[in-house]
Amino acid sequence: MRYELKGNILQYCNEEEEEEALANLIENVIFDSEDIYTHYKTKEKSLLKYHKDKKTPLPNLPELVIYNIIVKIPADYLQKYRYLCKSWHDIISSKMFIAQNFIHSKAELLILVKKRSYFKATSLRMDEKEFDFKLDNFGLARMGRIRSSCNGLLLINDPKIEGKLNVINFLTKCKAILPQCPSGCPHKTCGVALGFSLSTKEYKVVHIYADGFGYEIFTLGCSDNKWKCIPGPFKEPHERPFNLDTFHWSDPVSIHGQVLHWYVSSKEYVISMDVNDETPRKTYLPTPGKKIDRKRYSLLEMGGYLSFVYNVSNIKIDVWILKDFAAQVWVKKHSILSESVNYTVSKNPSLPNKYEHSLPNFHKLVALASLRNGEVMMFKHENSKNDGRIYLYEIKHMELKTFKINIKDESKVVPHRSSLVCWKTESDLLPR
Amino acid sequence: MALELKSSDNKIFEVEELVAVQSETIKSLVEDGCADNVIPLPNVDSKTLELVLDWCKNHVDMKLDEEKLKEYEDKFIEVDQAVLYDLLLAANYLNIKDLLNRACQKVADMLKGKTPEQIRETLNIVNDFSPEEEEEIRKENLWAFEE
Numbered sequence: 001m002r003y004e005l006k007g008n009i010l011q012y013c014n015e016e017e018e019e020e021a022l023a024n025l026i027e028n029v030i031f032d033s034e035d036i037y038t039h040y041k042t043k044e045k046s047l048l049k050y051h052k053d054k055k056t057p058l059p060n061l062p063e064l065v066i067y068n069i070i071v072k073i074p075a076d077y078l079q080k081y082r083y084l085c086k087s088w089h090d091i092i093s094s095k096m097f098i099a100q101n102f103i104h105s106k107a108e109l110l111i112l113v114k115k116r117s118y119f120k121a122t123s124l125r126m127d128e129k130e131f132d133f134k135l136d137n138f139g140l141a142r143m144g145r146i147r148s149s150c151n152g153l154l155l156i157n158d159p160k161i162e163g164k165l166n167v168i169n170f171l172t173k174c175k176a177i178l179p180q181c182p183s184g185c186p187h188k189t190c191g192v193a194l195g196f197s198l199s200t201k202e203y204k205v206v207h208i209y210a211d212g213f214g215y216e217i218f219t220l221g222c223s224d225n226k227w228k229c230i231p232g233p234f235k236e237p238h239e240r241p242f243n244l245d246t247f248h249w250s251d252p253v254s255i256h257g258q259v260l261h262w263y264v265s266s267k268e269y270v271i272s273m274d275v276n277d278e279t280p281r282k283t284y285l286p287t288p289g290k291k292i293d294r295k296r297y298s299l300l301e302m303g304g305y306l307s308f309v310y311n312v313s314n315i316k317i318d319v320w321i322l323k324d325f326a327a328q329v330w331v332k333k334h335s336i337l338s339e340s341v342n343y344t345v346s347k348n349p350s351l352p353n354k355y356e357h358s359l360p361n362f363h364k365l366v367a368l369a370s371l372r373n374g375e376v377m378m379f380k381h382e383n384s385k386n387d388g389r390i391y392l393y394e395i396k397h398m399e400l401k402t403f404k405i406n407i408k409d410e411s412k413v414v415p416h417r418s419s420l421v422c423w424k425t426e427s428d429l430l431p432r
Numbered sequence: 433m434a435l436e437l438k439s440s441d442n443k444i445f446e447v448e449e450l451v452a453v454q455s456e457t458i459k460s461l462v463e464d465g466c467a468d469n470v471i472p473l474p475n476v477d478s479k480t481l482e483l484v485l486d487w488c489k490n491h492v493d494m495k496l497d498e499e500k501l502k503e504y505e506d507k508f509i510e511v512d513q514a515v516l517y518d519l520l521l522a523a524n525y526l527n528i529k530d531l532l533n534r535a536c537q538k539v540a541d542m543l544k545g546k547t548p549e550q551i552r553e554t555l556n557i558v559n560d561f562s563p564e565e566e567e568e569i570r571k572e573n574l575w576a577f578e579e
Binding site: 060061062064065066068069070071072073074077080081082083084085086088089424 | 517520521524532533536537539540541543544548551552555556557558559560561566569570572
């Protein structure tokens, strides 16, 4: 199945649906050589009245214009504006509106920090224009570990019950509880993600624990409330690129909930699965001439594509993107060169002096996530002495900045965009 | 080719066809061959029409320079509320997609900082929920599970 991944991917509705809804902003335009007038089904009178009666400073806008305005308001504000009046409530609750509003939703990174047996999350948002960011608290004070985000929904470990997974939208306060996996996995050292199948319009949780057991897939709202098992990516034990004693599966990189990519400690490939067809396959890594060191690369999502970030040397990092998943075509997006980088140090008194003016050793930089639709990359410093050191790199101007925030070794970063997706029962999540 | 547009207060504007057809409304008229005479626009006053035509002209001139165009758009939309609403209605009536989207975005940005009460005031919204109905909806949105 062919599909296109773009920057602001339409996850919920396909392109034709978006065009149609916007085209309907003007209905029934009638022309006459003498007069032009636009007919709105209900609002024509108030429109003409406004122009005659300029005393009222604020007009009754046509409903379709109101739609176009509120669809651009961020979801967290709209949650409160639901109660303004019935018409706003109906608009905000409609599936089409929720999908179109999500298109405008701003990306943020959820940084998870472990606090004893619970987790806390901080949200990082890049400024639109300046090379700067804002931090805010996210979610509850004591949560389980957030594993994955899709269409504003978070897949999260239950903080109290081991082996239990929940799907929660913190904004609309909806929660779905998943049944336990057939494998009995405690969800501590496994790879799981939430995806959305565009072809069937279903939310799927894809889980892998011991690949001999295979993949376990759960469709939210399914009638039998059971996980389905499909074979894992390796048929024979010797096919595995990793050492069974030391390796454990980790959460895959999710490309907008469409395609999932797992690191398997291989110097040649990663394991990928398109959520639409549920078929695991190998995606071969780009071969830049030399052999790839399997410990020196990271995978992340960048502008709608899978990115392979390779620490070539202590002064060079190559950034590749998988431009075409089906045809496995990689393009080298950028090379971060120590000599070309503009390094600015923020005036942060908590930074120890000796690190202040020197560029980090690129070997120690681990790419975590991308921001601003792939224009900015976030790295953490591997060295535990630099506990809490992160670097933001802006690709276009080759600017590197360092900050200190509360991020530790086991901290995870989950890209997220909030939405108003809600449900009363899980079957509401299935297409009608 | 030049077209003549007449505002609600009877002012005539002469514009290049290429500029005027940014409005889908006017474009359809031209395509249907109805644009030979002066085109009356009874729902747009001269002040607003002048602004709209400036937008259209700059979109033709700066079509290839994305950065310059964005700078122009950001400056253009910095107007007071009354003018913004006039632009919104004109863009809607004349069906100029990019102006309509930009104006709606500006209004959205203005609204998002406000409390629900302020929004009701700004947009003249009447709360038609009965207290019982409102209570019902609010209950649905409470935390349904313990922290």
